Amino acid sequence: MTKLFIPLDSFAVACGADTIAEEFKRLVADRKLSIEIVRNGSRGMAWLEPMIEVETPDGRIAYGPIEPGEAETLVDAGVLSGAGHEKRIGKVEEHPFFRAQTRHTFKRCGITDPLSLDDYKAHGGLKGLERAIGIGAETVIAEVTDSGLRGRGGAGFPTGIKWKTVAEAKGARKYIVANADEGDSGTFADRMIMEGDPYCLIEGMAIAGVATGATKGYIYLRSEYPVAIDVMREAISRAHQAGVLGASVLGSAHVFDIEVRVGAGAYVCGEETSLLDSLEGKRGQVRFKPPLPAIQGLFGMPTVINNVITLASTPEILSAGAAAYKDMGMGRSRGTIPIQLGGNVRHGGLFEAPFGMTLGEIVNEIGGGTASGRPVRAVQVGGPLGAYFPVSLFDTPFDYEAFAAKDGLIGHAGIVVFDDTVDMMAQAKFAFEFCAIESCGKCTPCRVGAVRGYETVKKIIDGEHPAENLVLVEDLCNTMKFGSLCALGGFTPYPVMSAIRHFPEDFHGEPMRVAAE
Amino acid sequence: MVFQARYDEAEAAEIIGEHRHLEGPLLPILHGIQERFGHVSEEAVRQVAAALNLTRAEVHGVVTFYHDFRKAPAGRHVLKVCRAEACQAAGGDAIAGAIETALGVKFGETTPDGQVTLEAVYCLGLCATAPSAMLDRRIVGRLSEAKIGALVEEARL
Numbered sequence: 126m127t128k129l130f131i132p133l134d135s136f137a138v139a140c141g142a143d144t145i146a147e148e149f150k151r152l153v154a155d156r157k158l159s160i161e162i163v164r165n166g167s168r169g170m171a172w173l174e175p176m177i178e179v180e181t182p183d184g185r186i187a188y189g190p191i192e193p194g195e196a197e198t199l200v201d202a203g204v205l206s207g208a209g210h211e212k213r214i215g216k217v218e219e220h221p222f223f224r225a226q227t228r229h230t231f232k233r234c235g236i237t238d239p240l241s242l243d244d245y246k247a248h249g250g251l252k253g254l255e256r257a258i259g260i261g262a263e264t265v266i267a268e269v270t271d272s273g274l275r276g277r278g279g280a281g282f283p284t285g286i287k288w289k290t291v292a293e294a295k296g297a298r299k300y301i302v303a304n305a306d307e308g309d310s311g312t313f314a315d316r317m318i319m320e321g322d323p324y325c326l327i328e329g330m331a332i333a334g335v336a337t338g339a340t341k342g343y344i345y346l347r348s349e350y351p352v353a354i355d356v357m358r359e360a361i362s363r364a365h366q367a368g369v370l371g372a373s374v375l376g377s378a379h380v381f382d383i384e385v386r387v388g389a390g391a392y393v394c395g396e397e398t399s400l401l402d403s404l405e406g407k408r409g410q411v412r413f414k415p416p417l418p419a420i421q422g423l424f425g426m427p428t429v430i431n432n433v434i435t436l437a438s439t440p441e442i443l444s445a446g447a448a449a450y451k452d453m454g455m456g457r458s459r460g461t462i463p464i465q466l467g468g469n470v471r472h473g474g475l476f477e478a479p480f481g482m483t484l485g486e487i488v489n490e491i492g493g494g495t496a497s498g499r500p501v502r503a504v505q506v507g508g509p510l511g512a513y514f515p516v517s518l519f520d521t522p523f524d525y526e527a528f529a530a531k532d533g534l535i536g537h538a539g540i541v542v543f544d545d546t547v548d549m550m551a552q553a554k555f556a557f558e559f560c561a562i563e564s565c566g567k568c569t570p571c572r573v574g575a576v577r578g579y580e581t582v583k584k585i586i587d588g589e590h591p592a593e594n595l596v597l598v599e600d601l602c603n604t605m606k607f608g609s610l611c612a613l614g615g616f617t618p619y620p621v622m623s624a625i626r627h628f629p630e631d632f633h634g635e636p637m638r639v640a641a642e
Numbered sequence: 643m644v645f646q647a648r649y650d651e652a653e654a655a656e657i658i659g660e661h662r663h664l665e666g667p668l669l670p671i672l673h674g675i676q677e678r679f680g681h682v683s684e685e686a687v688r689q690v691a692a693a694l695n696l697t698r699a700e701v702h703g704v705v706t707f708y709h710d711f712r713k714a715p716a717g718r719h720v721l722k723v724c725r726a727e728a729c730q731a732a733g734g735d736a737i738a739g740a741i742e743t744a745l746g747v748k749f750g751e752t753t754p755d756g757q758v759t760l761e762a763v764y765c766l767g768l769c770a771t772a773p774s775a776m777l778d779r780r781i782v783g784r785l786s787e788a789k790i791g792a793l794v795e796e797a798r799l
Binding site: 135136138139140171172174307308309310311312313316348349350351352384386387388389390391392403404405406407408409410424465466467468469470473474475496505509539541542543544547552555559562563565 | 664665666667668669670672673703704707708709710711724726727728729730731732733763764765766767768769770771772774776779781782783784
């Protein structure tokens with residue numbers, strides 16, 4: 126039976142993959158074809174989605190982007206045996222976008238049936254967890270520490286140290302919380318791994334459980350991700366039935382359960398302490414730190430709270446060893462990073478590579494420049510709280526410290542590309558507007574600062590004392606940066622100040638005198 | 643389609659009962675209530691507060707904090723259009739404007755016939771197939787002026 130892969134990933138579904146799958150199903154039944162349809166994850170080449178793949182003696186042959194209504198013509202053209210067609214892409218592994226990657230965390234994504242545990246195991250799944258159980262908590266933490274893995278949510282905190290703190294903390298029970306509240310515009314890596322390889326996150330959480338003694342895991346998943354919610358819930362239920370989760374994890378003495386909790390549309394809940402309050406059933410307001418969540422987290426208990434990609438990176442680290450991971454990357458940024466290219470970009474999607482590529486290589490060579498064909502003018506890196514980078518900074522290597530040195534951040538590694546029609550003053554206004562909409566309201570710099578910032582940028586747009594008001598905006602940004610309780614208010618100055626600094630011509634041609642920091 | 647039903651205390655009690663054993667049950671309960679009745683009414687707030695031994699103010703505070711929960715019924719369909727940066731970069735503002743024109747309402751409003759509520763959403767994670775939207779629970783990417791007609795028509799059904 127030949128396998129036909131049609132992605133269930135949101136990129137594909139949003140462009141008609143469910144309809145396409147139905148059409149193929151009908152054709153297979155009507156014509157009694159010997160075809161098994163597999164709903165796989167996405168290979169990450171989003172501009173080619175929905176991208177179908179056919180298993181042939183020469184390997185998997187891809188076609189895309191497929192549109193609803195095309196199935197019959199494709200079958201008639203012999204696509205099911207890999208025939209030539211204008212939409213034939215060939216083998217994904219040989220595609221330049223794919224070949225240039227180092228697929229570590231996403232090694233199975235798009236290749237396997239996301240919900241098949243057998244498929245998962247056949248592609249190296251559960252080896253990390255098996256090894257973790259075998260070597261014990263201390264060695265697991267040592268491995269994760271040695272790998273150099275840092276939190277992929279944006280803060281870049283060393284994962285091993287967080288785990289060690291939780292392991293050593295005393296508590297009646299401990300928790301593992303996966304932060305799947307991926308609200309940053311331009312990011313979709315968490316969503317893709319949850320839809321395309323959900324067992325990888327489950328395995329990573331179970332490894333964290335083994336390492337810290339936690340027995341319960343929560344995945345706080347945003348309500349804007351309906352496909353990921355469905356896939357993740359089904360995978361957890363199957364993992365339970367198969368004994369991967371439950372009272373005896375893989376037959377060991379470890380107990381570990383996972384539950385999906387759906388968010389309710391608050392961006393700030395991506396901040397770890399407001400996420401914990403939200404899980405507890407409260408308003409998602411930011412907590413004061415200390416105490417750290419590792420000491421007093423969910424329900425006051427020691428809690429590992431990690432981004433989805435952080436957790437999903439650990440199975441491979443455990444199975445292949447820390448050294449292999451550590452050998453990749455640059456400086457203090459070790460391993461691989463799933464870079465997400467979105468917005469006005471020709472080749473948008475997910476590109477996993479070791480740290481260290483320059484921003485220019487990523488945007489121009491991998492991304493192929495803009496989709497509109499116009500020149501790239503700005504890219505926002507790291508979501509709505511990330512800085513706008515001009516083309517003149519495209520030599521910046523993708524690395525936590527290198528970006529910080531340029532007054533930016535890599536955040537969750539999302540890159541949004543803008544062409545030369547972008548109005549940076551409007552983007553600065555939007556940054557404040559977004560902060561005003563999403564502020565949890567607990568601290569004044571964020572709650573009031575965002576609204577005042579929005580009003581002041583509006584005045585500048587209207588040409589009302591632009592020079593004076595720009596000085597006011599900078600002063601306000603300083604207050605927000607240093608006075609806010611969390612990154613929402615604290616980082617909103619990044620997009621605002623970078624827009625003002627790098628694109629002064631958009632602010633009424635009255636370049637601001639920038640104080641050297 | 644958003645299900646709108648008359649509030650029923652017994653059904654609400656059932657929803658509360660299904661979730662109350664959970665740790666931190668309030669959000670799952672509120673999601674359940676909204677899914678069943680289309681919104682979280684004042685009666686629901688009272689009943690949930692009483693059942694969980696919380697004050698009405700606490701439950702009200704939670705309901706009003708989150709963008710997803712609504713205190714009043716929405717239209718039969720809810721169309722959420724992404725207004726975040728990646729969609730902006732891909733021409734999303736023009737698309738959003740065209741949708742407002744086609745529906746004859748602004749963001750945050752419901753059409754006079756009660757069919758469609760138009761809302762802004764900040765990121766659906768479809769940033770590489772932007773601009774995007776979500777009609778009830780169905781996601782739509784690569785929105786173009788041409789596609790808007792069909793989407794709006796579907797929302798009006």
